[in-house]
Amino acid sequence: MxxxxxxxxxxxxxxxxxxxxxxxxxxxxxxxxxxxxxxxxxxxxxxxxxKPMPTQLAYIVEQWKAQVEADPSLADRQPYRAAATGDYGWLGGAVDKHYEGDDSDLKVLIGALVGVTAGMSVDDYAASVAEFYERAKHLTLGTPYADxxxxxxxxxxxxxxxxxxxxxxxxxxxxxxxxxxxxxxxxxxxxxxxxxxxxxxxxxxxxxxxxxxxxxxxxxxxxxxxxxxxxxxxxxxxxxxxxxxxxxxxxxxxxxxxxxxxxxxxxxxxxxxxxxxxxxxxxxxxxxxxxxxxxxxxxxxxxxxxxxxxx
Amino acid sequence: MxxxxxxxxxxxxxxxxxxxxxxxxxxxxxxxxxxxxxxxxxxxxxxxxxKPMPTQLAYIVEQWKAQVEADPSLADRQPYRAAATGDYGWLGGAVDKHYEGDDSDLKVLIGALVGVTAGMSVDDYAASVAEFYERAKHLTLGTPYADxxxxxxxxxxxxxxxxxxxxxxxxxxxxxxxxxxxxxxxxxxxxxxxxxxxxxxxxxxxxxxxxxxxxxxxxxxxxxxxxxxxxxxxxxxxxxxxxxxxxxxxxxxxxxxxxxxxxxxxxxxxxxxxxxxxxxxxxxxxxxxxxxxxxxxxxxxxxxxxxxxxx
Structure with a gap:
């Protein structure tokens, strides 16, 4: 076996x-x-x-980008600015902070997701996430996330x-x-x-x-x-x-x-x-x-x- | 089929x-x-x-009885008095209140369970509950609960x-x-x-x-x-x-x-x-x-x- x-x-x-x-x-x-x-x-x-960051963060960054496109005034503040400008250094630094101190880091990421999903039905969110997996490429490997x-x-x-x-x-x-x-x-x-x-x-x-x-x-x-x-x-x-x-x-x-x-x-x-x-x-x-x-x-x-x- | x-x-x-x-x-x-x-x-x-009451209540009543035996002063107040004296009318009435008003009734029952289980390990509780099912008889059918x-x-x-x-x-x-x-x-x-x-x-x-x-x-x-x-x-x-x-x-x-x-x-x-x-x-x-x-x-x-x- x-x-x-x-x-x-x-x-x-x-x-x-x-x-x-x-x-x-x-x-x-x-x-x-x-x-x-x-x-x-x-x-x-x-x-x-x-690495370089959890896939979930890549998904949220896409959502934040879309929010900035709908409302450009958001680009003045983080994390929307980093998302809109592709500042993965800032985003990755936010992840590293998790490892250097308390356990609040992934909480921040999920907290950001909250703003994206509030009011959404579980079925609509599942469809949006499935579409992301179908299309998105891993940031450094360049492959589908399946790989x-x-x-x-x-x-x-x-x-x-x-x-x-x-x-x-x-x-x-x-x-x-x-x-x-x-x-x-x-x-x-x-x-x-x-x-x-x-x-x-x-x-x-x-x-x-x-x-x-x-x-x-x-x-x-x-x-x-x-x-x-x-x-x-x-x-x-x-x-x-x-x-x-x-x-x-x-x-x-x-x-x-x-x-x-x-x-x-x-x-x-x-x-x-x-x-x-x-x-x-x-x-x-x-x-x-x-x-x-x-x-x-x-x-x-x-x-x-x-x-x-x-x- | x-x-x-x-x-x-x-x-x-x-x-x-x-x-x-x-x-x-x-x-x-x-x-x-x-x-x-x-x-x-x-x-x-x-x-x-x-009927006449959810099995879980029968289990809790046993626990309350044991608590009264360990501390007789508890018998002065409900629900310990009803448990100690076998006053199923009082207990059943508490269940009926659930159906007549708000949804708080089963909450009270489970809340009472909280006092029994706080600090207990999940394994010890599972053993206590399994022992109850092994031994206890249904209040009106007189059979094991399996029946x-x-x-x-x-x-x-x-x-x-x-x-x-x-x-x-x-x-x-x-x-x-x-x-x-x-x-x-x-x-x-x-x-x-x-x-x-x-x-x-x-x-x-x-x-x-x-x-x-x-x-x-x-x-x-x-x-x-x-x-x-x-x-x-x-x-x-x-x-x-x-x-x-x-x-x-x-x-x-x-x-x-x-x-x-x-x-x-x-x-x-x-x-x-x-x-x-x-x-x-x-x-x-x-x-x-x-x-x-x-x-x-x-x-x-x-x-x-x-x-x-x-x-």
Whole structure:
């Protein structure tokens, strides 16, 4: 069955994954019933690249640009000025601040999304996001976003499913921005996508669910185990993440004697995945003590990105 | 395949269900892809009896009794006095108030649960609830709670699954009070149980998720479509309920050209399901205008309760 992990280099990381999965999915003393084989994965930086900025930000920038075109006076202030002028340095700096201080950064991004979606029906937003994925190109790879997905991780999802696991995404990214692509890119249906959530309200007149003008919750750090329990009602056996914000989810999984994977972006070979530790310093420093299995992009992945056209 | 609906009497209600399901699960113009065949059902009064009081209240009364035993001074005030003295009239009256005025009634019940669960881990609560279901007897039927389940509805769940539907519970009852029994009683796993939710917090020291001291949301009325979208990310094709609090969920489903079932407790034959309209007056009065298919317990169900001992 490990043919399914063909983009994983031979070595201790791949061995650790295979040995854990064969143990819990086998019929020995450590076997876990299929219904309890839950695996959870962060999205940005874990299943696909989050550099030079999370895809969601690229989408919001487009919306801000359109708002400036409709109302040029907006161009006098941020973030509209940066959006209108393509000042990705300013936008990327806003992301970096997240990693240098508190957890408020992605909140700001999602907060900006709030202004775009307030009053919109969930169906209209899904259509707008689907159209973006259909058309937009990744800023540095120049490919469709479908090709910004990590091939070894998609292989891992299929490998886990072949061993009776049910896989969920548990991301700080906004839930309904992920749902229009997760089935096609990852084979994960919308009901298994957990993410940060915009407030919602039911419109009794039109029988539509619409976005409210605020954030419901930000799914990062200690919120991740809370949202896993809310959605699934089980403790995961396997979790994968890549940043400090994933540590609570990884620890929650370990408590159940699980497998906790931490993707380390350390590839210097120029295969298109920019190396960085920012936002993952604590997780990397404590990985050994906490029992995380570190996945080295440079050493453990023989191929990095999927090639959707070749698929 | 309609052998699976053997506790449903021949007639227009059963015909409406079969004809709708065969239409969307067939290969004609109205066919719906299997992944989009979502069905949602209320729990109390829809899948099992909610009389003389919702099961959750019976559980809480046990907890209050134990609290009074530990601290007799509590017996001076309600609801502890009613719990300690077995004053089900007072408790039932509290439920009736819900139907006569605002929607705050079940909130009070769940609010009382908050005092019982605050600080408890989700695992400990699940164990306590599972022990209750194992041991407790229904107050009027005298049977295990497993036998307070409506046989025709369980047949309907299996019938829908046989036609490619995925079934969720969407209840005003507290989610984690339902999860320990839904697999065994209804064949529905914990990840497909949507209900009112107690606040949760992650305990970084013990790696446990614990209940906070408040309610997160009350899953009734217009909150039901909101929670359906949050959890599932799709508009249901079929919904079933029995009260005014289910109308928004039924309407949300109808908008998608679905089947909206409204269980009407009108059985005068003494088969153990007490007749009542309270809390469903508006839904019944507007059923025809809103396109609900009314399910008459008296006429449409040839058998009412499951007999778990008979297998």
């Amino acid at each position: 490990t043919d399914e992990l063909r983009s994983w280099a031979d070595g201790p990381t791949r061995d650790a994954i295979v040995s854990f999965v064969e143990r819990v999915a086998g019929d020995g003393a450590d076997a876990v019933p299929e219904a309890e084989r839950i695996a959870v994965f962060d999205n940005d930086g874990t299943l696909w690249t989050e 910004a997905v990590y091939r070894p991780m998609v292989e891992l999802l299929r490998y886990l499913e072949a061993h009776g696991f049910t896989v969920y995404i548990v991301s700080g990214g906004e839930r309904d921005f992920m749902r229009p692509m997760t089935q096609e890119y990852y084979g994960i249906p919308p009901e298994r996508v957990v993410g940060s959530a915009l407030g919602l309200a039911y419109d009794e007149d039109t029988h539509e669910v619409r976005y409210a003008a605020g954030l419901d919750f930000f799914d990062d750090g200690p919120e991740k185990p809370v949202r896993i329990w809310s959605r699934i009602g089980r403790r995961p056996l396997i979790a994968g993440g890549n940043s400090n914000g994933d540590m609570a989810m990884l620890d929650f999984t370990r408590k159940g004697d699980g497998l906790a994977l931490l993707v380390h972006h350390d590839d210097e070979s120029g295969r298109g995945d920019a190396p960085y530790d920012k936002g993952a310093e604590k997780a990397l420093a404590e990985a050994s003590d906490r029992g995380y299995t570190v996945v080295s992009v440079g050493r453990d992945w023989s191929t990095v990105f999927v090639d959707s056209a070749a698929g | 309609t052998d699976e609906l053997r506790s449903w009497a021949d007639g227009p209600t059963r015909d409406a269900i079969v004809s709708f399901v065969e239409r969307v699960a067939g290969d004609g113009a109205d066919a719906v892809p299997e992944a989009e065949r979502i069905a949602v059902f209320d729990n109390d009064g829809t899948l099992w009896t909610e 307070a389940v409506y046989r025709p509805m369980v047949e309907l769940l299996r019938y829908l699954e046989a036609h490619g539907f995925t079934v969720y519970i969407v209840s005003g009852g507290e989610r984690d009070f339902m999860r320990p029994m839904t697999q065994e009683y209804y064949g529905i796993p914990p990840e497909r149980v949507v209900g009112s939710a107690l606040g949760l917090a992650y305990d970084e020291d013990t790696h446990e998720v614990r209940y906070a001291a408040g309610l997160d949301f009350f899953d009734d009325g217009p909150e039901k479509p909101v929670r359906i979208w949050s959890r599932i990310g799709r508009r249901p094709l079929i919904a079933g309920g029995n009260s005014n609090g289910d109308m928004a969920m039924l309407d949300f489903t109808r908008k998608g050209d679905g089947l909206a079932l409204l269980v009407h407790h009108d059985d005068e034959s003494g088969r153990g399901d007490a007749p009542y309209d309270k809390g469903a007056e508006k839904a019944l009065a507007e059923a025809s205008d809103r396109g609900y298919t009314v399910v008459s317990v008296g006429r449409d169900w040839s058998t009412v309760f499951v007999d778990s001992a008979a297998g």
